[in-house]
Amino acid sequence: MNVSSAKGSMSISSSTSTWKAGDTISDQFPAGLRVLVVDDDPTCLMILEKMLIACLYKVTKCNRAEMALSKLRENKNGYDIVLSDVHMPDMDGFKLLEHIGLEMDLPVIMMSADDGKQVVMKGVTHGACDYLIKPVRIEALKNIWQHVVRKRKNEWKEFEQSGSVEEGDRQPKQSDDADYSSSANEGNWKGSKKRKDEEEETDERDDTSTLKKPRVVWSVELHQQFVAAVNQLGIDKAVPKKILELMNVPGLTRENVASHLQKYRLYLRRLSGVSQHQSNLSTIISAQDPTFGSLSSLSGLDLQTLAATGQLPAQSLARLQAAGLGRATAKSGVPITLVDQRNIFSFENPKLRFGEGQQQHMTNKQQVNLLHGIPTTMEPKQLVSLRHAAQSIGNMNMQVPPHGAQSSQNNPLLMQMGQQQQQSRGQILVDSAINHAPRLSSSMGQPILSNGIATNVSSRNGIPENIRAPGYSQTPSMLNFPMNHASELPGNSFPLGSTPGVSNLTSKGAFQEDVNSEIKGSGGFMPSYDVFNDLNQHKPRSWELQNVGMAFDTSQHSNSLQGNLDITQSALGQQGFSSGQMNGHNRSAAVASKAMFSTGDAKELGSAQNVNQHLNNLLVDNTIRVKSERVCDTNPANIFPDHFGQDDLMSALLKQQESVASSENEFDFDGYSMNNIPV
Amino acid sequence: MDRNRLHNKVASMRRSLFDQGYLDDQFIQLEDLQDDTNPNFVQEVVTLFYNDSARLIQNIEQALNSRPIDFCKLDDYMHQFKGSSSSIGAKKVTNECTAFREYCNAENAEGCIRSFQQVKQEYAILKRKLEVYLQTVRQASQTA
Numbered sequence: 001m002n003v004s005s006a007k008g009s010m011s012i013s014s015s016t017s018t019w020k021a022g023d024t025i026s027d028q029f030p031a032g033l034r035v036l037v038v039d040d041d042p043t044c045l046m047i048l049e050k051m052l053i054a055c056l057y058k059v060t061k062c063n064r065a066e067m068a069l070s071k072l073r074e075n076k077n078g079y080d081i082v083l084s085d086v087h088m089p090d091m092d093g094f095k096l097l098e099h100i101g102l103e104m105d106l107p108v109i110m111m112s113a114d115d116g117k118q119v120v121m122k123g124v125t126h127g128a129c130d131y132l133i134k135p136v137r138i139e140a141l142k143n144i145w146q147h148v149v150r151k152r153k154n155e156w157k158e159f160e161q162s163g164s165v166e167e168g169d170r171q172p173k174q175s176d177d178a179d180y181s182s183s184a185n186e187g188n189w190k191g192s193k194k195r196k197d198e199e200e201e202t203d204e205r206d207d208t209s210t211l212k213k214p215r216v217v218w219s220v221e222l223h224q225q226f227v228a229a230v231n232q233l234g235i236d237k238a239v240p241k242k243i244l245e246l247m248n249v250p251g252l253t254r255e256n257v258a259s260h261l262q263k264y265r266l267y268l269r270r271l272s273g274v275s276q277h278q279s280n281l282s283t284i285i286s287a288q289d290p291t292f293g294s295l296s297s298l299s300g301l302d303l304q305t306l307a308a309t310g311q312l313p314a315q316s317l318a319r320l321q322a323a324g325l326g327r328a329t330a331k332s333g334v335p336i337t338l339v340d341q342r343n344i345f346s347f348e349n350p351k352l353r354f355g356e357g358q359q360q361h362m363t364n365k366q367q368v369n370l371l372h373g374i375p376t377t378m379e380p381k382q383l384v385s386l387r388h389a390a391q392s393i394g395n396m397n398m399q400v401p402p403h404g405a406q407s408s409q410n411n412p413l414l415m416q417m418g419q420q421q422q423q424s425r426g427q428i429l430v431d432s433a434i435n436h437a438p439r440l441s442s443s444m445g446q447p448i449l450s451n452g453i454a455t456n457v458s459s460r461n462g463i464p465e466n467i468r469a470p471g472y473s474q475t476p477s478m479l480n481f482p483m484n485h486a487s488e489l490p491g492n493s494f495p496l497g498s499t500p501g502v503s504n505l506t507s508k509g510a511f512q513e514d515v516n517s518e519i520k521g522s523g524g525f526m527p528s529y530d531v532f533n534d535l536n537q538h539k540p541r542s543w544e545l546q547n548v549g550m551a552f553d554t555s556q557h558s559n560s561l562q563g564n565l566d567i568t569q570s571a572l573g574q575q576g577f578s579s580g581q582m583n584g585h586n587r588s589a590a591v592a593s594k595a596m597f598s599t600g601d602a603k604e605l606g607s608a609q610n611v612n613q614h615l616n617n618l619l620v621d622n623t624i625r626v627k628s629e630r631v632c633d634t635n636p637a638n639i640f641p642d643h644f645g646q647d648d649l650m651s652a653l654l655k656q657q658e659s660v661a662s663s664e665n666e667f668d669f670d671g672y673s674m675n676n677i678p679v
Numbered sequence: 680m681d682r683n684r685l686h687n688k689v690a691s692m693r694r695s696l697f698d699q700g701y702l703d704d705q706f707i708q709l710e711d712l713q714d715d716t717n718p719n720f721v722q723e724v725v726t727l728f729y730n731d732s733a734r735l736i737q738n739i740e741q742a743l744n745s746r747p748i749d750f751c752k753l754d755d756y757m758h759q760f761k762g763s764s765s766s767i768g769a770k771k772v773t774n775e776c777t778a779f780r781e782y783c784n785a786e787n788a789e790g791c792i793r794s795f796q797q798v799k800q801e802y803a804i805l806k807r808k809l810e811v812y813l814q815t816v817r818q819a820s821q822t823a
Contacts, residue, residue: 041759043728044766050712050720087758113762135705135766138712 030145031056034078038068038096039085039111044134048083051138065091072104079106080148083132083141086112086119094126101127102263103218107147111136125270159255218260222249226260685819692812701805706768718820722813728767729806735760736799743792753791754783764802771801 035057039045045061052059060079062068065088072079082100086093097108107129112119115133123131129147132140218226229246230238240258247257696702706721713720735756742753761776775798782790 041763042731043763047766134762137708
């Protein structure tokens, strides 16, 4: 076992040591796998238990979700996998799934007699490893151990990647051994799953790697400390090591933080993607994509991961943080995966973005209180993220877009970017929200709502943007968005109301966090950041609801793109932002939108963020040059074609790219034909 | 009855339960789970099913009798009932449940009521058949 790095060794050597049964177990794996099965139906429970015992697993059964959770909590490392029914009286199975994902990060398999596509999809988006249709046969249970192995392996790999610097030899291969290790090890580097960006600072790994790391339970306070640290650092700079330092919690390891950060990002993404309703406004702020930190770093992330890791349950987070905010937990709770087209990118983000955009508008680099209209119901986290997002907007507006934009193409980069954006956005938003909570509610309220709406729309529209994304995916740096404007992203300024697309743009602007990062076409996104500039100019409120959709700051749009697609296609059309509705790949749209926003308009940032979600598509689609001020100018009418094939989006985006003039305030939506926006 | 005859009887009863569509593959899964450590597993599960499902049946009855009918709740109960019955391999019962849910989705009260009668009927028939069958199984195993 490689002992070169604590981490690596952790997995290998420690795995055996931590392996419950002791070293002998590893030989007999998967025998002895510790399964927790939850089902309110006693007949099913009895049968499942018997089947699992027949598979030589160690079974613990309970018929209530609350009981299951408390068992898991009191014995954090006591289980390897959880099997849960979807339909339970005391708690929804998906909610349980989220809790487990957030707190314990165990693989969870859902079961139900319901084999409807929606439900299965919900399972996927909430992060379930698998979904079994009842009646369950023993053959299906014989293989559940693969999920445990896979998860460990992924975590290990991620872990490795981040710390790759140090040890080249500690490789994922070892993870195989590690995989068998009990969950005890997992806790530590769980988060590293595919969070390459986080792991960039590999050096930090040494500080924490210990062989055996007990799983950490993220209490509300701990989580708040975490969020505060993240916001302080800025979503793009929030790397585990620094977060750890800021948090200054004894006994907490970098891996714990990394793992949690990943989940947080997913959560944020999910939040931004899912919220469709106004009520989501508050949640939006939470910036869904934790991974948002840096676009470039996103590259590693692929949607899948995001989706999978999107376990960050909105609810859990909400619970964790909601202490005072009482915000509606992320609505979507669902990872931004492409699958969830509807609102993967909840409008929330866009909304936030708007807030931000507005704020930004006022101060480029200041913390925008984007949230000012945003109901402060947001959870602290969200607020924090908002704030953070606000900050980051200046810098990285566009992070998100990549995500969205690419979605169509599945460019990991894009996605990541989108994700990141969202995250950052969320963070920013949250922060802003927190700071300006009072303001937010009043001012943001509107925008947000509109965002929400817009996001929906934008998400749809966003797609076109995303189309471009594909092209962009290649360049992780998609974030080229002219971040210059970052501070300016009017985010809110753009009359989001008019076109969803616009909203996206704004969000993009929001993303623009770094003014200097120009969104080069090469980046794949949108050259049209100008949009953001324009956006900035508008007053935050400018985005009316209608626009809001569009303006959803790109950040959101990645997520919301999907969800919102249906809503305001036309709205987006106006803006030309189709935030990247791309086929439900909000991400790309977001990216696209981001790109668009990157016009370097800080103002746009605000909007960009929101738009982001939508924009994902937009971003991709350079055509979305959102004119800052008007979101609705462009003829929305055709903005959203019904099906926005990713290709279309990408091409649109590409087109846009080319045409991206530096004119910031020009949103030529013409390029965007939202037509492709899949509704 | 001597052992062989009993065993033959068991076999033919079992065959007919499957042939007539009362039971499906899932029941075989239960049988496979039965072993020396759990020699009465199938009986236990069936008993548990009938005891627990009685409660669900009652809930459905009540929901059907209330006015206005809450189709959502009805569907919910039936979903649970269906899950349960399918887990023991009660094929006909499960099929009737599916039919019921269709009426429920269509909010067809009349259809629901009629369909539920079918559900209860199949449920009762199967219960009787299983009781006889399992009793014969017990007898056969006792006459070693």
